[in-house]
Amino acid sequence: MINAFRNYSLLLVVFIHSHIYMVEYAKIDVPKFLLGIYNSFLGYFHPASILAAISGYLFFRDFSNNPQHWNTFIKEKYAKRIKSILVPFVFWVGFFFVFNNLLIFIVNGYKSNVFVNAPQTISPLNFIKSLFYPELAVAKHLWYLNNLLFVFILAPLFPYVTKNKPLFFTLLLAIMTFYWWEFESNVTQTQLIIKYRFIIFFLVGAFFGLNKQYFNFFLTKKLLLSSISMAILASLLVMNVSSQRDYATLYVINSLIVPVLVFYFAFLILQKFSNVNETLYNRANHFLLYVIHPMIISVLCKMLYYSGLLNFNNYYLALLIVFAMSWAVVKLNTLIYQFISRYFKSFAKNFL
Numbered sequence: 001m002i003n004a005f006r007n008y009s010l011l012l013v014v015f016i017h018s019h020i021y022m023v024e025y026a027k028i029d030v031p032k033f034l035l036g037i038y039n040s041f042l043g044y045f046h047p048a049s050i051l052a053a054i055s056g057y058l059f060f061r062d063f064s065n066n067p068q069h070w071n072t073f074i075k076e077k078y079a080k081r082i083k084s085i086l087v088p089f090v091f092w093v094g095f096f097f098v099f100n101n102l103l104i105f106i107v108n109g110y111k112s113n114v115f116v117n118a119p120q121t122i123s124p125l126n127f128i129k130s131l132f133y134p135e136l137a138v139a140k141h142l143w144y145l146n147n148l149l150f151v152f153i154l155a156p157l158f159p160y161v162t163k164n165k166p167l168f169f170t171l172l173l174a175i176m177t178f179y180w181w182e183f184e185s186n187v188t189q190t191q192l193i194i195k196y197r198f199i200i201f202f203l204v205g206a207f208f209g210l211n212k213q214y215f216n217f218f219l220t221k222k223l224l225l226s227s228i229s230m231a232i233l234a235s236l237l238v239m240n241v242s243s244q245r246d247y248a249t250l251y252v253i254n255s256l257i258v259p260v261l262v263f264y265f266a267f268l269i270l271q272k273f274s275n276v277n278e279t280l281y282n283r284a285n286h287f288l289l290y291v292i293h294p295m296i297i298s299v300l301c302k303m304l305y306y307s308g309l310l311n312f313n314n315y316y317l318a319l320l321i322v323f324a325m326s327w328a329v330v331k332l333n334t335l336i337y338q339f340i341s342r343y344f345k346s347f348a349k350n351f352l
Contacts, residue, residue, distance in 0.1 A: 002054055005266065009047035009054075010286060014293050015326045016047070017141070021301045022325070026310040028318045044254035045262050048144055049201045053259075055148060056205025059155060061212070082152055088351045089145040090131065092291050097130050097137035098122060104138065132193055141294050147198040158203075162210045168203075175199060176252050183248035197255050219267075226264045229257045284341065284352040289333040296329045 023030065030038075059081065101122055126136060134142035162168050179196040208215035218225065232253065304310050304321070312318075341348045 001267075002058070005050055005054060006286065008266070009050045010290060011326070011330065012047045014289065014297075014329055015322065017294055018297050018322045018325045018329065019319075021297050022310075022318050022322050025301045025305045026312070026318055028315050029313055030315055034315075044251065044258040046197050046259075048195075049197045049255070049259040050263060051144070052147075052198045052201040053205035053208075056151075056202040056207075057209040057215070058205075059152070060158065060206045060209030078152070078155060082149070085145060085149045085152060088287070088291075089142065089149055091351050092145075093130055093134055093137050093139060093142055094127065096134075096139035096142070097127055100138035139294070141290070143195060144198065144290070147194055147202075150194060151199065151202050155206075158206045159210060162207050168207060172200065172203065175203075180248045180252045183251055196252070197259075200256065201259065222264050222267070226261055229260050232257055282337075284348055285334060285337045287352050288337050288340070289330065292333060292336070293329050296332055297325065300325055300328065 022028065059077075130136035130139075132146065134140055134146060161171060175196075179192075182192060208218065337348075337352075340352070
């Protein structure tokens, strides 16, 4: 079941990014009723929330406060996990930092409107900055690895925090308050290294991993908790319609509620097919898809755009192309992975 959530969460990321690229390149007008659904509900959900919760849960689900187990945890799991994230993260940020900025610099010299981004100066200082802000490497999607590395470094503190329930929920409330304050003055998260939707759900996943009785309650009380979530969501929607839109409050609360509702819905569906979907997960292939899918999408969109095939303004036709493009991205990634794993085994072992 967990691997099924991993698979489909990443596929949804690919679809969302394909949709964003397609709408921007083709300048498609999205129907108003879909914009309404997005602004009221789907806009507050990101598959990264589910992936962050899974990462937190898996990291701590076998944890024990036994002193002997602590040594095993630090040596066998903690150190290895940091290394398994740090090495690929530094490599891929470095790769995109050099490759993307050189590509933009060269191509924009011939045709200035091919890339929106301006090239960054390739220097050691800018590379170090790109480790904190991957958008400098024109690889904004690598923020997830950046955040994952940060929370894994702090992971030894988590058992102490979650052991004290009042302290844990006070910490959650403090994080929510901090991000609410940030969103009051700045509606984007570009200046924040740690993303709200990541840190909150990683902490919740870690809490469930360390306190499995609460996770069982969360699964068994689906109807009750989803009803409460829908009531809060409806209340916020009414508040949004009847008064001035409060982006900060809506984002902070709905970004917690909407993923819960999506999780319950997906859980009911995947429960019937979990045995089939578990066999589809391949960690290295999954990681490669996460890393290179924006590059593949960008290339495909540019090919369609400059071929003149996007000279239309029909959203539903564009949506069909998005589905086809998402399928093509996954298939191309699988071919690339098979090639790398066959001819560059050392690379696959260290960087995927």
